[in-house]
Amino acid sequence: MAAEIVEVFATVPHGVVVDATLGGAGHTVKLLNAYPWMRVLGIDQDPVAVVHGRKLASENTEVGERLLVEQGRFDEIAAMLERNNISQISGALFDLGVSSPQLDMADRGFSYRNAGPLDMRMDTTQEFCASDVVNSYGLDELTHVLRNHADERFAFRISKAIIASRPITDTVQLAEIIAGAIPAPARRTGGHPAKRSFQAIRIEVNKELDILPRALNEAIRATSPGGRIAVLSYHSGEDRIVKQAFRDAEANPMVQIVASPYHHHASPLHKLVRKVRVSERPSAQEIEQNPRAASARLRVIEKVSS
Ligand SMILES: C[S@@+](CC[C@H](N)C(=O)[O-])C[C@H]1O[C@@H](n2cnc3c(N)ncnc32)[C@H](O)[C@@H]1O
Incomplete structure (x- = not known):
């Protein structure tokens, strides 16, 4: 669902997008080619994927210059952002599971x-x-x-x-x-x-399912208003966790404390994130070309306020 993923990030604030599952960097390269303003922090726990990503990043190309690669688990997003002096991100992509390589x-x-x-x-x-x-x-x-x-x-x-x-x-x-x-x-x-x-x-x-909610929460917290988090899952167990984590974030209204010279008061509750409507399933044509995509499901949320 590469075209849908690229479309998801069309409206986000310009800056850094985290590709939490870099793999062969297929999505990252498409995103960097589509958006000249974008930088990507690519994460993978697989040393083979990291070597491939770092090779790409070291090349003196349009894509390479805007790619940073970190090895580790995606529930370490906050620490990786801090290490790279990145205070806020424009969003994150999680393409879960195992890679073709x-x-x-x-x-x-x-x-x-x-x-x-x-x-x-x-x-x-x-x-x-x-x-x-x-x-x-x-x-x-x-x-x-x-x-x-x-x-x-x-x-x-x-x-x-x-x-x-x-x-x-x-x-x-x-x-x-x-x-x-x-x-x-x-x-x-x-x-x-x-x-x-x-x-x-x-x-x-x-331990793929254990760390997913924490990773999604870290990504939501780091994303600036207007930024988006997209998750591609491939089986019902994963999708249940993503759906629940997004529902919890949606149901979690924020109270903003407004300070003035005369008094402090709580502003009305406002939402932290909202669900973004996207086509959740791959097209029949895509499934024919890539049977591994058959079980894919895309879910997207947008950060409304920080
Ligand atoms: C489906 S592949 C991603 C493919 C990639 N989007 C592309 O276009 O080539 C998933 C990748 O995420 C990595 N991965 C899975 N779970 C992870 C985790 N918890 N932390 C970091 N990387 C993870 C895997 O090692 C694998 O390389």
Whole structure:
């Protein structure tokens, strides 16, 4: 939904936009090309994405000169802004989940199609990885992960099969065990049978859902009036969190204390953010060109007052 994302930032105050999920910098490059006044602070926890982003930033080009790259988790936005002497931002973009390069590199362990180690870490300096979840979680814990992070109907059966097959060492072996635990009629519907379980384990490894509300709040706080925050999510668990965080921010009216030489009084309540109406789903044409976009959902809010 790159065109929609570019459109979202057309009206924001000129300044710095945070790309909280820089990845291959596809969105960042489009934004920087569309808006000559924009600077982007790109964040990613994946060292591979950071090296790619820094290479782009070091090039003596229109785009490179306006790009800054920080390695870290996106719930560290406030500290990263402070480090770079940025007091307010014009908005932020969160394109959640896993990137195409991460999925395509078998040795990162994200793919159920190509054999790789049970890794799935976005931040490769972290110790905890997919093997810890697959080979050491108890039955209740594993079932909870599959159910909670991916709405997997057969979470209990899959968890039992995983535990009975330990030790499991690679992604294709894991995918076969998962597929074998799903009843045959269900296996034939809804894409690859291991897709949801892999998503759930990846979310557990990277603690993706735990830190999202805090990250969105930090972004909202740092954004100046008129600035916007756009979030692209790819499954219902993520979207529920985004929707709730935006609702909470919308429902949180601010009381402004107005000082005058004679008295201090509270001005009427005013809103902190408002929802921006956008087309939330990718077009049929985009899904045809990029099937990974099929589950994407875009939500946008605008900061009304600081
Ligand atoms: C869907 S990709 C982004 C693709 C990017 N928008 C582009 O156009 O190339 C998500 C990226 O966000 C990163 N990421 C996911 N969760 C993160 C987090 N909590 N903190 C920092 N980076 C994160 C991943 O490592 C991945 O590179």
